[in-house]
Each structure stands twice: as structure tokens, then as C-alpha cells.
Amino acid sequence: MKVMLKYELKRIFTKRLNRVLITIGLALSVILSFLAATSNRFVSPQGHLETGISATRKVVADKNRNKGLMTPKRISELITQDQRAFREYKDKGESDKIYGTSIQQYLDVEQLVSYILTGNEDYNPSVYLDVNPKKLLNIYKIREAKIQKLIRQNGKTEEQRKYLKAQYDKISTPYQYEAPDSWDTMQLYVVTYSIVLAVLMGVLASGIFSEEITLKADAIFFSSKYGRDKAIKTKISAGLITSTGIYWIGMCAGYIANLLATTVSMLVSAIMGSPNMAICIPFFLFCIMPFVGRIGGGKGIFLLTPDQLNNFQEIMKVNHIYQIGGFVTNQLALMVLIYVVVNLVLIPVIYSVYKRKS
Numbered sequence: 063m064k065v066m067l068k069y070e071l072k073r074i075f076t077k078r079l080n081r082v083l084i085t086i087g088l089a090l091s092v093i094l095s096f097l098a099a100t101s102n103r104f105v106s107p108q109g110h111l112e113t114g115i116s117a118t119r120k121v122v123a124d125k126n127r128n129k130g131l132m133t134p135k136r137i138s139e140l141i142t143q144d145q146r147a148f149r150e151y152k153d154k155g156e157s158d159k160i161y162g163t164s165i166q167q168y169l170d171v172e173q174l175v176s177y178i179l180t181g182n183e184d185y186n187p188s189v190y191l192d193v194n195p196k197k198l199l200n201i202y203k204i205r206e207a208k209i210q211k212l213i214r215q216n217g218k219t220e221e222q223r224k225y226l227k228a229q230y231d232k233i234s235t236p237y238q239y240e241a242p243d244s245w246d247t248m249q250l251y252v253v254t255y256s257i258v259l260a261v262l263m264g265v266l267a268s269g270i271f272s273e274e275i276t277l278k279a280d281a282i283f284f285s286s287k288y289g290r291d292k293a294i295k296t297k298i299s300a301g302l303i304t305s306t307g308i309y310w311i312g313m314c315a316g317y318i319a320n321l322l323a324t325t326v327s328m329l330v331s332a333i334m335g336s337p338n339m340a341i342c343i344p345f346f347l348f349c350i351m352p353f354v355g356r357i358g359g360g361k362g363i364f365l366l367t368p369d370q371l372n373n374f375q376e377i378m379k380v381n382h383i384y385q386i387g388g389f390v391t392n393q394l395a396l397m398v399l400i401y402v403v404v405n406l407v408l409i410p411v412i413y414s415v416y417k418r419k420s
Contacts, residue, residue: 071300080266087262094251105162124167125241132174132237138198141175141190144168148191170241178205181212202235222383225390252315256372257348264323264344267301268330268337294416298409301328318401319371323347325408332416348372365393371401 074080104117104124112120128140147164175190178201197204209230217223305324306317323344331340351369365382370393382393391399 071303074266074270074300074304077269083262083265087259090258091255094255098251105158105166107163109158109162111158121166122241125170127167128171129240130238132171132239134199134201134236136236137171137175137201138195140168140171141193141198142195144172145191145195170239174237175201178208181208205235216383219385221388221390222385225383229392253372256315256319257369260319260323260348260372261344263305263320264327264347265341266304267324267327268340268343270297270301270328270331294413297416298328298412301325302409315372318398318405319348319368321405322368322371322401325405325412329408329412329415332412366397366400368401370397 075084099115099118100113102113102118102121104112104120106112106120130136144165147160147168151160151165172190173187175193175198176187177185179189179193180186213223213226213230217226301324302321305320326347327340327343330343331337334340347368349369351367354364354367370377377394377397380393384391384393384396
């Protein structure tokens with residue numbers, strides 16, 4: 063079995079096209095990582111703009127001067143200082159210097175306050191400028207009132223309302239703050255690269271089950287001692303191992319999407335006996351399906367299409383919930399459940415389809 067597995071993996075990684083694709087994928091990971099690491103801008107206390115990798119570290123260090131527990135009193139004090147700094151920023155000529163010495167470090171606190179006060183639908187990023195700092199002493203009470211309103215709006219049944227309340231109750235207050243910029247820049251590129259990896263893996267897996275047929279060697283393959291059992295299992299294992307290795311070398315998210323591209327591509331390859339159609343599958347799942355979802359209005363079942371597996375950062379920001387009988391869950395959890403099951407079902411189906419080949 064080990065010898066057969068080694069042989070199947072060797073066939074995948076010795077193909078010139080596959081090597082080129084893997085090289086492109088790895089090169090793209092380096093490029094996107096560099097872009098993510100250099101996407102931040104930092105304004106020094108002297109008013110000089112800095113970019114590059116060091117800028118991210120400096121921005122994080124500047125914002126982390128406010129690191130710690132965001133009590134209502136602390137939030138009120140920071141916004142008061144921020145409002146004062148903004149007036150100076152607005153009225154004086156040395157705007158960059160004032161930004162670098164004061165305003166820059168408060169940006170995340172501004173966003174927090176503005177989001178709590180206005181919410182998703184009516185979000186106003188500058189509302190913090192006009193709020194009375196004394197009002198912010200009740201910031202978490204305002205948040206709780208907003209949450210109750212969201213629960214009533216999004217919870218159509220008693221079970222859904224209980225589910226939403228339980229989810230919100232998991233978030234403890236006062237918030238613990240730490241600068242998120244290092245992660246924010248990574249999220250700018252993670253979706254794009256996740257899609258690239260899924261498409262890449264679909265192409266790599268497309269020839270696993272069709273190569274014998276393409277080379278007219280299928281008669282020999284199926285007549286061999288282990289051709290209809292261990293050899294097929296080895297092919298499936300080779301595809302899954304390659305998918306896992308490629309993905310975790312490249313990044314650490316959207317793994318289920320990558321497996322889906324692999325299993326579906328292998329299944330189509332096994333059915334059609336050709337890699338051509340199989341190559342198209344990942345493009346359809348992760349590049350075409352987003353447009354299908356938009357046609358459907360981005361609601362209901364259209365929020366559960368495979369492409370959404372690579373969009374989990376945005377999914378976590380909204381309150382899409384689903385109820386099946388008395389069971390209530392959110393969009394991300396339901397998609398993970400659906401596509402884990404799909405992947406587990408497809409594996410024996412691939413085995414069965416290819417085993418029946420004549």
C-alpha cells in the first residue's frame with residue numbers, strides 16, 4: 063500500500079504542468095504575504111508617512127498604548143482625547159504631525175464606539191465626534207439595547223431568538239482591546255488566495271482517475287491484482303494527501319473548500335475518464351457560483367453555495383441563521399456541516415464509480 067501511495071503521489075508531482083502550477087501557487091503566496099505585510103501606513107510623531115513591514119509593527123505598537131480592558135470610563139476618556147485631537151487636526155496646518163501623535167492610536171476605539179452607537183445598517187464612522195463623552199459611560203447598556211433589537215429583528219421564532227441570545231452572551235464585556243492590524247492586513251488577501259488554492263487543487267486532482275484511460279492503460283490497471291480495490295483507495299488517498307499538503311503549506315483557512323474541489327474533481331474525472339471536464343469544476347464552484355448567488359439575491363440557499371467557504375471573515379460579521387425543526391444554527395456552522403458530509407459521502411462514491419469501470 064505504501065509503495066502504491068508513493069507511486070501515485072510521484073505521478074502527481076512529477077508532471078510538468080503540476081509542477082508549474084504548484085510553483086505559481088507558492089510564488090503567489092509569497093507575493094500576497096508581502097503585500098499583506100506592507101499594506102499598513104504609519105505616521106510618525108514628526109508627521110512623516112512610513113510604509114512597509116516596519117510600518118505595521120509601529121502602528122500596532124502605537125495602538126497598543128491603549129491595550130487593556132475597555133471599561134466605559136476608559137472609552138469615555140479616550141474618545142474625549144480623540145475629539146480634542148481631531149479639533150486640532152482640523153484647525154491646524156501640521157495635520158500629519160497631529161495625526162501621528164494623537165489620532166492614529168484611537169482609530170479602533172472610534173470604530174468600536176461608532177459601531178455600537180449606529181450598528182450595521184446605519185453605520186456612521188464619524189458619529190463618535192459628536193457624542194457626549196458622558197453618554198459613553200453607558201456604552202455597554204446601549205450595546206445591550208441594540209442587541210435586543212437585533213434579536214427581535216433576526217429571530218423569527220422563539221428558538222431562533224434563544225439561539226441568537228446565547229451567541230451574544232458568549233461575548234463578555236467590557237471588551238479586552240489589542241491592536242488587530244497584523245490580522246486585518248492578512249484578511250485583505252486570504253479570500254483570493256483560498257480560491258486560488260482550491261482551483262489549483264482541482265486541476266492537480268483532475269488527472270488522478272483519468273490518466274490510465276487517457277494513456278489506454280486502463281485494461282492493465284483493472285486486470286491487475288489490486289486494480290479494483292487497493293489501487294483505487296490509493297488514488298483517493300493520494301488526492302486527499304496532496305490537497306491537505308498543498309493547502310496547509312499555503313495557508314490555514316478554507317480547508318473544507320479545498321477538499322471539496324479535490325473530491326468533486328476526482329469524481330468527475332472518474333466518471334468522464336478525462337481531466338478536461340474535471341478541471342472546469344473548481345472554476346465553476348469558486349469563480350462562477352458567486353455570480354449565481356448574486357442572481358439569487360444573496361439570501362436563503364444562495365448563502366450556502368461552496369464559494370462561501372472561502373468568505374468566512376464576512377460571514378462572521380452578519381446574522382444569517384437557519385432553523386431545521388427545533389435545531390437552530392448560523393450560516394458558517396451549517397456550511398461546515400453540509401460540506402464535511404458532502405466530502406465524506408463523495409469519497410466512497412468515487413471508489414464505487416471507478417471500481418465499476420470496465
